Amino acid sequence: MYDVIIIGAGPAGISASLYAKRSNLSVLVLYNGESNLEKALKIENYYGFINGITGRELFDSGIKQAEKLGVEVIRKEVVKISNINGMYGVETVDEIYEGKAIILATGNKKILPNIKGIKEFEGKGVSFCAICDAFFYRGKSVVVIGNGKFAVSEANELSHVANKVVVLTDGLEKPECEFNVNSKKIKELLGNNKIEKVKFEDNSEIDVDGVFIALGEAGASNFAKTLGLLQNDDNIKVNDRMETNVEGIYACGDATGGLKQICKSVYEGAQAGISASEYARKLI
Ligand SMILES: Cc1cc2nc3c(=O)[nH]c(=O)nc-3n(C[C@H](O)[C@H](O)[C@H](O)COP(=O)(O)OP(=O)(O)OC[C@H]3O[C@@H](n4cnc5c(N)ncnc54)[C@H](O)[C@@H]3O)c2cc1C
Missing domain, CATH: 3.50.50.60 (FAD/NAD(P)-binding domain)
Structure with a gap:
């Protein structure tokens, strides 16, 4: 102490x-x-x-x-x-x-990724705090954007509540962790009133309910x-x-x-x- x-x-x-x-x-x-x-x-x-x-x-x-x-x-x-x-x-x-x-x-x-849609969907599926917002994603699919210890810690916090958690490194090196990691470069976030998909540079997409930003250190x-x-x-x-x-x-x-x-x-x-x-x- x-x-x-x-x-x-x-x-x-x-x-x-x-x-x-x-x-x-x-x-x-x-x-x-x-x-x-x-x-x-x-x-x-x-x-x-x-x-x-x-x-x-x-x-x-x-x-x-x-x-x-x-x-x-x-x-x-x-x-x-x-x-x-x-x-x-x-x-x-x-x-x-x-x-x-x-x-x-x-x-x-505060490191913000340069991804189209981050600002637009802040509060509508884009969050900067797993402990604060995880509860809104009970049983849902979420991604964490980041590749460091902070990102892994946020993924861990979400894993107690969400149904599916994937770490997206946005082209950066993969972190060592127990979660699914996708390291494709991200093109944009898509949705109507709230976020629905992450689209990658190769035009592939994944469905998401929430995106948590955790680049660099907390x-x-x-x-x-x-x-x-x-x-x-x-x-x-x-x-x-x-x-x-x-x-x-x-x-x-x-x-x-x-x-x-x-x-x-x-x-x-x-x-x-x-x-x-x-x-x-x-x-x-
Ligand atoms: C290029 C440049 C030139 C500058 N020139 C001048 C100048 O000529 N004169 C002047 O007065 N000011 C200058 N500044 C501004 C000055 O550097 C800052 O105002 C000052 O460093 C702020 O001090 P700080 O202790 O608040 O934060 P910082 O110096 O930024 O220190 C933050 C500390 O927090 C730590 N930290 C952050 N997150 C975590 C985490 N999750 N876990 C553990 N540790 C963490 C970092 O390791 C770091 O030790 C300059 C700044 C820059 C970028």
Whole structure:
């Protein structure tokens, strides 16, 4: 059981971890996939670097600084977060970590496949959250578009309810899983008022009742949906203390929208770290 678990090792997550750890609490940071910071070739507008610094250098030294302080930093993809009797279970492929408070510092990356019909059928058969919407597909045929661990986890969630679950990789490499996988490139989604078929580039079609999008890693918006967090478009809604509407869950950095810059992520991370620590300490 950790006092604070932070998802994300970019400027928001690492800043949060420094403040939580300095409150003398047990702190775990889980991260996987690229941080936006790693993509920045040179940063020249952040305080204190006369000649600028590469995003990769800043990212690496952030992690080293947290580890030096005693924060546990583990590279693992988080596929699900759930509430277990007032505590939180953070699920990776091979382990569930339990925490009193959770900080979402996942950045804001929602990968939408470039497939005709996705936008048109959103809410009419196209979903971004298996836990939220699986129940609507009891005994029906659904597909999950994606090829990573998140897609397999969503397929697993749906398999308890739906009659048939197929993973569509849309031309990408097949994941290792127990589900039927179709790796043909997808051309478009078809239907009238709701989705009825997936059509592939070779003009073959399959009948479907629901399409679940799960490309890449689960992001801020996916976690928000499963945890019942309020959002503004795809940004998690927080107050000045970085509290979400759900007790014990905090969000910071690009995940909350607004100015998508390092300085804002570092500030919000610090505030989230302080608020989450105060909350966790009350539960000790
Ligand atoms: C090309 C480019 C150049 C930029 N240049 C500048 C600049 O010059 N100055 C500036 O101030 N800002 C710049 N930015 C913006 C800046 O990089 C971001 O604002 C900042 O990185 C956001 O920090 P964050 O911690 O909120 O998110 P991120 O840095 O994106 O970190 C997100 C973290 O969440 C983790 N994560 C996400 N999902 C999961 C999951 N399911 N399981 C486990 N871990 C997960 C990722 O691995 C990552 O560690 C630039 C961005 C880009 C793309």
